[in-house]
Amino acid sequence: MLPFPSIAALRARYPLIERLIALQPVSWFNPGIAPAAEALADVGLDAHDVAAASARLARFAPFLARAFPETQAAGGVIESPVVPLRAMQAALAARLGREIPGKLWLKQDSHLPISGSIKARGGIYEVLKHAETLALDAGLITEQGDYAMLASDAVRAFFGQYAIAVGSTGNLGLSIGIMGARLGFRTTVHMSADARQWKKDKLRAHGVTVIEYASDYSVAVEQGRRQAEDDPTCHFVDDENSHDLFLGYAVAAERLKKQFETQGVPVDAGHPLFVYLPCGVGGGPGGVAFGLKLAFGDHVHCVFAEPTHSPCMLLGVHTGLHELISVQDIGIDNITAADGLAVGRPSGFVGRAMQRLVDGYATVSDDELYRLLALLEQTEGWRLEPSAVAGFAGIVPALEQARYAPTLANATHLVWGTGGGMVPEVEMDGYVARGRDLLGREV
């Protein structure tokens, strides 16, 4: 039985649903957003929680620098650059036949060390937090000690008594799997049908157990959760509800604030910041947006972007039904080339926590994702996966909102590039070729 009257009644009440069903690119800016000072209370977490997560990551920096040499130069901090996109901005404007006021930037979580996607924030943070709890309880470390010792064989053997499991469309599995296996945990990743073969291969090469499902993300998560429940030594990373994941993502914002300060990019009442975040189940963009609201208050406007075939967060927030409704309920297939965003049912935790803090939502077709990634490659040389460029689709809808008009000339537009760093070259070549072909047909 459906937890709402009927699909027909929903369609009558929310005309936008017709356009979602027709797979049209749509946008919706929530009239119910509220000042950060008021709406941050909805989240149930606060600045102290984010500060604690940040401090925990700092404690682990010596371990990360030792266990993952690619993080050594940054002192064991997993962070990505923020870069201007002048040529891409000009190309987008030319293609749209309209000006894009303000300046366009890219946050390169696509190039985060260890797992090459935004999941290197939340996913890795949750594994580290779990490891710390076990190691502290066992008296192996103290919070003041040197966590580099956690990279030792003896500690690996200790963690080998415990298991970690996760359900994933791919990138979360990569992050949890690589970190879990490195620490010594018995690690299992339950993967949905849309997960790419190379991600499964890579995980198996790291010694991770990969269980494949013919169905979608929600089923993989459900099966993973059930198997983990039968094993008292197993920690299940719950992508749909985890506060730890959310906080791991949220730490990004204070770091971004420092990066903007260093680069001389102002964010204030006269210089609004627009951040465009690809959204799957919601934890990644939700956590980052939460951090951004703490860091920049009402000067930041967050826009979530989803595939036209998987608009789960838009559907959940727009109808107020959150995780009680899925895109399949309204006849949408949840099949998209944006595998990181192929989620049919949103996180109810994130939807409820963030609904008054996220300004807007936009959907984008798979073809447009290919075009955008090819355009980005052509103009800037950055190679991102289809999911990771979804944010670009939020720019025009935001520019069209009358409420932003007065300060747009001084706006900073930040597209959060969420993945692609680990995509094998041949696969990436295929994405780019596809996008170029589609771009070529446009003119």
Ligand SMILES: *Cc1c(COP(=O)(O)O)cnc(C)c1O
């Ligand atoms: C997971 C993922 C997202 C979205 O994160 P959610 O927590 O699922 O909303 C966006 N982009 C990429 C590349 C991802 O892997």
